[in-house]
Amino acid sequence: MPGLKREDFTLFENNQEQSIAYFEPAEKPFTVALLLDTSASTHFHLDEIKEAAIAFAKQLRPQDRVLIVSFNSEVLLLTEATNNLGLIQDVIEVNAYTGTSTRLYDAVDLTIKERLNQIKGRKAIVLFTDGVDTASQQATYESTLSEVDELDALIYPIQYDTTDYLRAMQNAGTITVTTTQRGIFGNRTSQQTYNVPTNNGQPLPGATKADYDRADRYLHELADKTGGRLYEANDTNQLSASFTRIAEELRRQYTIGYYPKAAAVADGELRQIRVRVRQPNLAVKARNSYVKPNSGSQNQ
Numbered sequence: 694m695p696g697l698k699r700e701d702f703t704l705f706e707n708n709q710e711q712s713i714a715y716f717e718p719a720e721k722p723f724t725v726a727l728l729l730d731t732s733a734s735t736h737f738h739l740d741e742i743k744e745a746a747i748a749f750a751k752q753l754r755p756q757d758r759v760l761i762v763s764f765n766s767e768v769l770l771l772t773e774a775t776n777n778l779g780l781i782q783d784v785i786e787v788n789a790y791t792g793t794s795t796r797l798y799d800a801v802d803l804t805i806k807e808r809l810n811q812i813k814g815r816k817a818i819v820l821f822t823d824g825v826d827t828a829s830q831q832a833t834y835e836s837t838l839s840e841v842d843e844l845d846a847l848i849y850p851i852q853y854d855t856t857d858y859l860r861a862m863q864n865a866g867t868i869t870v871t872t873t874q875r876g877i878f879g880n881r882t883s884q885q886t887y888n889v890p891t892n893n894g895q896p897l898p899g900a901t902k903a904d905y906d907r908a909d910r911y912l913h914e915l916a917d918k919t920g921g922r923l924y925e926a927n928d929t930n931q932l933s934a935s936f937t938r939i940a941e942e943l944r945r946q947y948t949i950g951y952y953p954k955a956a957a958v959a960d961g962e963l964r965q966i967r968v969r970v971r972q973p974n975l976a977v978k979a980r981n982s983y984v985k986p987n988s989g990s991q992n993q
């Protein structure tokens with residue numbers, strides 16, 4: 694919604710109205726951390742993931758930058774922040790390969806601590822995953838959600854439907870997967886049969902309905918806490934529409950800043966934020982809270 698002004702907005706912290714000290718329609722360059730889940734559960738969809746990631750990068754403007762992280766049993770930084778589309782395409786096509794387990798929480802943690810916290814300006818995480826973690830060693834569900842309370846970046850999870858993997862893991866034997874690739878001269882359909890490990894009759898880690906329910910909650914919380922939005926990708930059409938909308942949202946935003954009226958905000962204290970707009974028939978999407986960093990923290 695273009696054309697809104699400072700006076701169109703009201704902002705509250707812990708239900709106390711705040712004075713807006715900074716306001717700008719944000720048509721500014723931004724840095725996107727593109728996190729690609731390449732674990733076993735996405736094995737059936739890796740080509741789609743690569744295609745979507747490359748197409749997303751192509752929709753960004755020349756002044757925007759992308760850094761790419763893939764994660765499975767390892768967390769790999771494939772490239773530093775760059776606007777070189779040729780490099781982006783090459784590293785995704787060549788270096789994004791499937792592994793076994795999933796270090797999702799570690800990938801989020803390392804991306805925030807080692808990269809995003811060192812980058813100034815507007816930034817976001819686009820997270821291509823089903824949300825299931827099976828092997829993180831340094832971070833947890835709870836620790837990463839605590840980190841994003843202090844993060845000055847949006848998170849947009851794109852939640853892949855990997856229930857075909859879930860069904861396969863619950864029914865040891867083989868599974869046949871049909872994939873369709875779109876090309877200039879039409880579509881090409883292929884089938885591949887995979888052997889499914891038995892694990893002595895026990896469900897593999899991350900292959901139960903409870904794991905998927907937890908993953909769904911986690912991805913929703915990442916988006917809600919940072920003011921981003923979760924998109925579902927149950928097929929290639931949804932996937933294409935999702936990254937188109939994300940690119941548009943990143944391109945067109947309003948940046949609002951204020952100094953809290955509270956007499957004192959304690960280190961580590963969670964403060965609730967509510968933003969409203971004085972226009973009919975509009976919905977506001979903004980982060981709903983922040984945590985004051987502990988004294989001496991590098992986060993601002």
